[in-house]
Amino acid sequence: DADVTQTPRNRITKTGKRIMLECSQTKGHDRMYWYRQDPGLGLRLIYYSFDVKDINKGEISDGYSVSRQAQAKFSLSLESAIPNQTALYFCATSDTGGLTGELFFGEGSRLTVL
Amino acid sequence: RKEVEQDPGPFNVPEGATVAFNCTYSNSASQSFFWYRQDCRKEPKLLMSVYSSGNEDGRFTAQLNRASQYISLLIRDSKLSDSATYLCVVSKPDTGGFKTIFGAGTRLFVKA
DSSP states (O other): OOSEEEEOSEEEEOTTOOEEEEEEESSOOSEEEEEEEETTTEEEEEEEEEETTEEEEOTTOTTOEEEEEETTEEEEEESSOOGGGOEEEEEEEESSOTTTOOOEEOOOEEEEEO | OOSEEEOOOOEEEETTOOEEEEEEESOTTOOEEEEEEEOTTSOEEEEEEEOTTOEEETTEEEEEETTTTEEEEEEOSOOGGGOEEEEEEEEEEETTEEEEEEOOOEEEEEEO
Protein backbone atom coordinates (compact mmCIF):
# COMPACT_ATOMS: atom_id res chain seq x y z
CA ASP A 1 0.00 0.00 0.00
CA ALA A 2 1.10 3.57 -0.72
CA ASP A 3 2.42 5.63 2.18
CA VAL A 4 0.56 8.71 0.90
CA THR A 5 -2.90 7.99 -0.43
CA GLN A 6 -5.10 10.37 -2.36
CA THR A 7 -8.78 10.02 -3.18
CA PRO A 8 -10.32 10.29 -5.65
CA ARG A 9 -7.66 9.52 -8.27
CA ASN A 10 -9.77 10.95 -11.06
CA ARG A 11 -12.77 13.25 -10.97
CA ILE A 12 -14.80 15.06 -13.59
CA THR A 13 -17.12 17.74 -12.33
CA LYS A 14 -19.01 20.80 -13.48
CA THR A 15 -18.41 24.48 -12.89
CA GLY A 16 -19.78 25.62 -9.56
CA LYS A 17 -19.68 22.25 -7.84
CA ARG A 18 -17.93 21.72 -4.52
CA ILE A 19 -15.11 19.21 -4.64
CA MET A 20 -13.01 17.68 -1.89
CA LEU A 21 -9.74 15.87 -2.44
CA GLU A 22 -8.55 13.79 0.45
CA CYS A 23 -5.07 12.77 1.51
CA SER A 24 -3.97 10.37 4.19
CA GLN A 25 -0.47 9.25 5.13
CA THR A 26 1.09 6.46 7.14
CA LYS A 27 4.60 7.92 7.23
CA GLY A 28 4.07 9.65 10.58
CA HIS A 29 5.17 13.00 9.15
CA ASP A 30 4.00 16.25 10.67
CA ARG A 31 4.25 18.31 7.49
CA MET A 32 1.73 17.98 4.69
CA TYR A 33 1.31 19.90 1.44
CA TRP A 34 -1.06 20.30 -1.48
CA TYR A 35 0.38 21.08 -4.93
CA ARG A 36 -1.12 21.42 -8.37
CA GLN A 37 0.72 20.57 -11.56
CA ASP A 38 -0.02 22.14 -14.92
CA PRO A 39 1.88 21.49 -18.16
CA GLY A 40 4.84 23.84 -18.52
CA LEU A 41 4.42 25.37 -15.06
CA GLY A 42 5.79 22.79 -12.70
CA LEU A 43 4.38 22.06 -9.28
CA ARG A 44 2.88 25.01 -7.43
CA LEU A 45 2.10 25.04 -3.73
CA ILE A 46 -1.53 25.64 -2.76
CA TYR A 47 -1.51 25.14 1.02
CA TYR A 48 0.72 23.54 3.61
CA SER A 49 0.47 22.48 7.23
CA PHE A 50 3.31 21.88 9.68
CA ASP A 51 1.07 20.27 12.29
CA VAL A 52 -2.60 19.79 13.12
CA LYS A 53 -3.09 23.36 14.35
CA ASP A 54 -1.06 25.01 11.61
CA ILE A 55 -2.39 25.98 8.16
CA ASN A 56 -0.53 28.23 5.73
CA LYS A 57 -1.32 29.59 2.31
CA GLY A 58 0.96 28.75 -0.54
CA GLU A 59 1.50 30.73 -3.72
CA ILE A 60 -1.87 29.92 -5.33
CA SER A 61 -4.40 29.51 -2.51
CA ASP A 62 -7.24 31.58 -4.00
CA GLY A 63 -10.28 29.42 -4.70
CA TYR A 64 -9.07 26.63 -2.39
CA SER A 65 -9.39 25.76 1.29
CA VAL A 66 -7.91 22.99 3.40
CA SER A 67 -8.57 21.09 6.58
CA ARG A 68 -6.05 19.19 8.69
CA GLN A 69 -8.30 16.77 10.48
CA ALA A 70 -5.50 14.80 12.10
CA GLN A 71 -1.77 14.36 11.76
CA ALA A 72 -2.38 11.80 9.05
CA LYS A 73 -5.14 13.58 7.10
CA PHE A 74 -5.11 16.75 5.02
CA SER A 75 -7.98 17.54 2.67
CA LEU A 76 -8.25 20.14 -0.09
CA SER A 77 -11.58 21.71 -1.04
CA LEU A 78 -12.69 23.67 -4.06
CA GLU A 79 -15.81 25.46 -2.85
CA SER A 80 -17.01 26.37 -6.33
CA ALA A 81 -14.94 24.70 -9.02
CA ILE A 82 -14.03 26.59 -12.19
CA PRO A 83 -12.46 25.27 -15.43
CA ASN A 84 -9.01 26.77 -14.78
CA GLN A 85 -8.77 24.55 -11.70
CA THR A 86 -8.50 21.60 -14.06
CA ALA A 87 -5.12 20.13 -13.12
CA LEU A 88 -3.26 17.25 -11.52
CA TYR A 89 -3.23 17.67 -7.74
CA PHE A 90 -0.61 16.12 -5.49
CA CYS A 91 -0.51 15.74 -1.75
CA ALA A 92 2.93 15.45 -0.19
CA THR A 93 4.49 14.95 3.22
CA SER A 94 7.87 15.60 4.79
CA ASP A 95 9.38 15.15 8.20
CA THR A 96 11.36 18.38 8.05
CA GLY A 97 11.20 21.63 6.16
CA GLY A 98 12.36 22.01 2.58
CA LEU A 99 15.97 22.56 3.59
CA THR A 100 16.83 18.94 4.01
CA GLY A 101 13.58 17.09 3.87
CA GLU A 102 12.59 14.86 1.01
CA LEU A 103 9.00 15.30 -0.12
CA PHE A 104 6.92 12.13 -0.44
CA PHE A 105 4.06 12.45 -2.89
CA GLY A 106 0.77 10.70 -3.30
CA GLU A 107 -0.13 9.27 -6.68
CA GLY A 108 -2.09 12.35 -7.66
CA SER A 109 -5.71 13.31 -8.24
CA ARG A 110 -6.63 14.33 -11.75
CA LEU A 111 -9.45 16.87 -11.68
CA THR A 112 -11.36 18.06 -14.73
CA VAL A 113 -13.82 20.93 -14.37
CA LEU A 114 -16.20 21.29 -17.30
CA ARG B 1 11.26 35.14 -15.08
CA LYS B 2 10.68 31.80 -13.35
CA GLU B 3 12.57 31.21 -10.12
CA VAL B 4 13.78 27.83 -11.37
CA GLU B 5 14.27 27.40 -15.09
CA GLN B 6 14.89 24.24 -17.05
CA ASP B 7 15.06 23.40 -20.73
CA PRO B 8 11.76 21.55 -21.27
CA GLY B 9 13.24 19.32 -23.96
CA PRO B 10 12.35 16.76 -24.99
CA PHE B 11 15.76 15.17 -25.17
CA ASN B 12 15.70 12.13 -27.47
CA VAL B 13 18.78 9.96 -27.04
CA PRO B 14 19.79 6.40 -27.94
CA GLU B 15 20.50 3.79 -25.32
CA GLY B 16 24.01 4.09 -23.99
CA ALA B 17 24.27 7.82 -24.61
CA THR B 18 25.35 10.40 -22.08
CA VAL B 19 22.89 13.22 -21.53
CA ALA B 20 23.13 16.37 -19.43
CA PHE B 21 20.36 18.56 -18.06
CA ASN B 22 20.84 22.09 -16.82
CA CYS B 23 18.86 24.21 -14.40
CA THR B 24 19.26 27.81 -13.24
CA TYR B 25 17.78 29.46 -10.18
CA SER B 26 17.26 33.14 -9.53
CA ASN B 27 17.47 33.48 -5.74
CA SER B 28 21.06 33.56 -4.50
CA ALA B 29 19.84 32.78 -0.96
CA SER B 30 18.71 29.30 -2.05
CA GLN B 31 20.25 26.69 0.17
CA SER B 32 19.24 23.20 -0.87
CA PHE B 33 19.01 21.61 -4.26
CA PHE B 34 17.51 18.39 -5.56
CA TRP B 35 16.68 16.44 -8.68
CA TYR B 36 13.35 14.61 -8.72
CA ARG B 37 12.21 12.13 -11.33
CA GLN B 38 8.60 11.95 -12.53
CA ASP B 39 7.37 9.14 -14.73
CA CYS B 40 4.43 9.77 -17.04
CA ARG B 41 1.20 10.20 -15.04
CA LYS B 42 3.01 9.34 -11.82
CA GLU B 43 4.12 11.25 -8.76
CA PRO B 44 7.57 12.90 -8.48
CA LYS B 45 10.18 10.97 -6.52
CA LEU B 46 13.51 12.16 -5.19
CA LEU B 47 16.38 11.11 -7.45
CA MET B 48 19.24 12.78 -5.60
CA SER B 49 20.25 15.79 -3.57
CA VAL B 50 22.83 18.16 -5.04
CA TYR B 51 25.83 19.28 -3.03
CA SER B 52 28.42 21.96 -3.73
CA SER B 53 31.12 19.33 -3.93
CA GLY B 54 29.15 17.41 -6.52
CA ASN B 55 27.80 13.97 -5.94
CA GLU B 56 27.45 10.74 -7.84
CA ASP B 57 25.02 7.86 -7.57
CA GLY B 58 25.80 5.12 -10.03
CA ARG B 59 25.25 6.47 -13.52
CA PHE B 60 23.95 9.81 -12.23
CA THR B 61 26.11 12.80 -11.33
CA ALA B 62 24.79 16.09 -9.96
CA GLN B 63 26.74 19.33 -9.80
CA LEU B 64 26.05 22.71 -8.21
CA ASN B 65 27.67 26.00 -9.15
CA ARG B 66 26.58 28.59 -6.60
CA ALA B 67 28.44 31.45 -8.28
CA SER B 68 26.53 30.91 -11.52
CA GLN B 69 23.35 29.70 -9.75
CA TYR B 70 23.39 26.65 -11.92
CA ILE B 71 22.64 22.97 -11.28
CA SER B 72 23.28 20.07 -13.59
CA LEU B 73 22.42 16.39 -13.86
CA LEU B 74 24.49 14.01 -15.98
CA ILE B 75 23.21 10.57 -16.91
CA ARG B 76 25.76 8.16 -18.34
CA ASP B 77 25.01 4.97 -20.28
CA SER B 78 21.33 5.85 -20.64
CA LYS B 79 18.80 3.04 -20.23
CA LEU B 80 15.29 2.78 -21.65
CA SER B 81 14.05 2.97 -18.06
CA ASP B 82 15.60 6.43 -17.65
CA SER B 83 12.83 7.86 -19.84
CA ALA B 84 11.00 10.30 -17.59
CA THR B 85 10.71 13.97 -16.69
CA TYR B 86 13.47 15.32 -14.46
CA LEU B 87 12.51 18.12 -12.09
CA CYS B 88 15.03 20.59 -10.70
CA VAL B 89 14.04 21.61 -7.16
CA VAL B 90 15.40 24.43 -5.02
CA SER B 91 14.71 25.36 -1.39
CA LYS B 92 15.11 28.95 -0.26
CA PRO B 93 14.55 30.72 3.06
CA ASP B 94 11.04 32.05 3.50
CA THR B 95 8.91 33.42 6.33
CA GLY B 96 8.43 30.60 8.79
CA GLY B 97 11.08 28.37 7.32
CA PHE B 98 11.93 27.33 3.81
CA LYS B 99 10.09 27.32 0.53
CA THR B 100 10.50 24.61 -2.09
CA ILE B 101 10.38 25.70 -5.73
CA PHE B 102 9.97 23.19 -8.56
CA GLY B 103 11.16 23.66 -12.08
CA ALA B 104 8.77 22.69 -14.86
CA GLY B 105 10.88 19.68 -15.76
CA THR B 106 12.96 18.33 -18.63
CA ARG B 107 11.58 15.39 -20.57
CA LEU B 108 13.93 12.58 -21.57
CA PHE B 109 13.18 9.82 -24.06
CA VAL B 110 15.72 7.03 -24.36
CA LYS B 111 15.27 4.90 -27.46
CA ALA B 112 16.54 1.46 -28.35
